[in-house]
């Protein structure tokens with residue numbers, strides 16, 4: 274059961290590089306909440322996870338208070354100057370087009386064009402990422418410098434897009450474990466060429482799935498690759514009878530860039546996944562921040578809505594909106610690194626190891642301490658002996674190994690190994 278040591282994975286450069294290579298492959302694709310970009314992305318993930326199930330849900334399907342939107346696809350877009358040169362070109366960056374833009378082909382003045390332009394001031398070379406899913410319009414996103422260069426002349430604008438009935442596409446990958454109880458991983462697949470938000474999450478979820486597929490597992494695992502917000506609403510709506518199986522879960526986003534980890538707790542705030550993740554962040558000595566749940570952010574908003582209130586937290590690094598590159602062309606292939614991807618993988622995997630191995634034991638010799646020396650288990654007091662004393666003392670059927678690790682301040686792995694030794698000597702029995 275998940276016997277691989279987390280240390281073997283820590284800073285595994287090969288794994289980091291493989292995740293980075295997947296990001297490189299997915300980077301050029303223009304994704305949105307629906308359309309061929311998502312399908313193309315899932316097909317590439319399918320090369321790594323052959324049993325990835327690609328689901329289509331028709332436009333117009335009611336999902337709770339929402340409706341699956343029409344499908345958006347884009348082939349080309351540009352703005353040409355009076356000389357016929359493409360001065361804004363979708364082929365150079367898909368961020369140039371406001372996502373879900375309606376088709377347009379027209380000749381317009383600079384004044385009229387400006388009405389459809391989005392830009393950011395702080396970083397004059399960066400193109401912002403903007404969307405307009407539920408408000409039908411068209412637009413272009415430009416860097417501040419590009420906008421400054423536009424002369425007062427007539428422009429030809431073209432967005433060769435379509436918005437029509439089709440479907441919403443998502444990917445689901447399931448691994449059966451010994452138990453029907455499930456751990457859910459979720460990432461969003463709706464952003465165009467943006468690396469940390471959220472190709473990093475896609476890479477993490479893909480490689481966690483690939484890695485777990487060859488290990489024996491106590492839990493069953495479900496991995497969702499869904500468009501943000503509408504994807505999780507759709508999945509929850511379509512799977513209402515199965516949701517009770519989810520015992521733990523994580524939304525993974527923005528995990529490939531430098532900066533401190535941010536863990537946002539589940540709405541319940543004290544679930545096992547919250548405690549396991551906090552324990553790992555503390556004991557790996559990583560710079561981190563723990564946040565209480567708040568009702569905006571990624572898909573944890575839907576999983577933690579009051580009717581579901583699932584034990585699902587969100588791991589980020591750094592948090593959305595707290596880095597300058599967020600939702601701009603600065604979130605590119607130079608912003609994410611194999612090393613950070615590998616570290617994030619280790620953090621998630623170590624958390625899963627706690628979930629997989631967190632058991633509750635009962636001390637079989639609870640009247641005073643058992644004589645450890647007689648069993649060859651006690652020489653001088655060291656960390657190993659201290660862990661055994663903690664496990665013996667707190668194994669009254671009410672404290673799990675994670676509770677013992679929290680109360681003793683010892684790393685979970687040490688507490689787990691003490692419990693294994695004591696069980697071997699008949700001093701503990703699993704509840």
Ligand SMILES: [Zn+2]
Pocket residue numbers: 464470600
């Ligand atoms: Zn985003």
